Amino acid sequence: MYDAIKFTYNVSGDDFTRAGEASSDVKGKLKKMNVPPDAVRKVAISMYEGEINMVIHADGGQITVEITKDCITMILADKGPGIKDIDQAMQAGFSTAPDNIRTLGFGAGMGLPNMKKYSDDMKIETELGVGTTVTMKVFI
Amino acid sequence: MTIREIAKILDAEIICCEENADLDVHTACGSDMMSDVLAYVKNQSVLLTGLCNPQVIRTAEMMDIICIVFVRGKRPDEAMIELAVERGIPLLSTGHRMFNTCGLLYDNGLRGGGDF
Ligand SMILES: Nc1ncnc2c1ncn2[C@@H]1O[C@H](COP(=O)(O)OP(=O)(O)OP(=O)(O)O)[C@@H](O)[C@H]1O
Ligand SMILES: [Mg+2]
Secondary structure: OOOOEEEEEEEEOOOHHHOOHHHHHHHHHHHHOOOOHHHHHHHHHHHHHHHHHHHHHHOEEEEEEEEOOOEEEEEEEEOOOOOOOHHHHOOOOOOOOOHHHHOOOOOOOOHHHHHHHHOOEEEEEEEOOOEEEEEEEEEO | OEHHHHHHHOOOEEEEOHHHOOOEOOEEEEOOOHHHHHHHOOOOOEEEEOOOOHHHHHHHHHOOOOEEEEOOOOOOOHHHHHHHHHHOOOEEEOOOOHHHHHHHHHHOOOEOOOOO
């Protein structure tokens, strides 16, 4: 099929309207590479949730996507405030998003549990005041 | 029913991608929270929403939703229309409120899909 391919995206933290551009680009690329639709969808949803989180909670960051013939790995790294309690953040409904985010259609506390659901493997590394790196894998 | 039939039932304007208005759809979901659309929608093909920003188009794209209906007379701006055109997603705008929009479509055979 294809060798390992890698894409990197800088996600801007100050423009909410552009959040999701990276995920959209990856979805288009995977489709063109004939990755099975089910895997494309899993990547698209989990990466989009992660990208939105980066923008609303961490002032942007960097996303690296690695594609091999049997796995898609997404690494979302930011230099935001970090997550105080990962178990709490993973609970459906927990959110620290301010009200103005809710008027934009987000901030229900559903993103992290959804990322867990749609990825086949998820790891969160975080340090308060330093940043957060979320690594997700979807197996093809 | 087709997207064109939805437009007729809702007295809605087809704002873009009319070339895809004859696509057949069977299920829909309605929400102003994209968080919930991402978390709960499974295979629904139409999104009914009162939220009007570019993330509505991106959420639809990620969920493989093929048509968006803006309720309460909301109208997408140029940037949103451009995003939708790139993805071939017809955008509709109706003056009906959410409850009536859902009711009219349900009455005409469209369903929610999923278990509940
Ligand atoms: N990259 C991040 N940096 C700092 N905090 C984060 C990050 N991602 C998530 N969080 C924290 O975890 C909480 C839960 O995240 P989650 O994505 O589940 O919900 P949300 O983003 O608040 O709402 P939703 O995803 O439904 O729009 C957030 O409210 C925030 O406090
Ligand atoms: Mg989130």
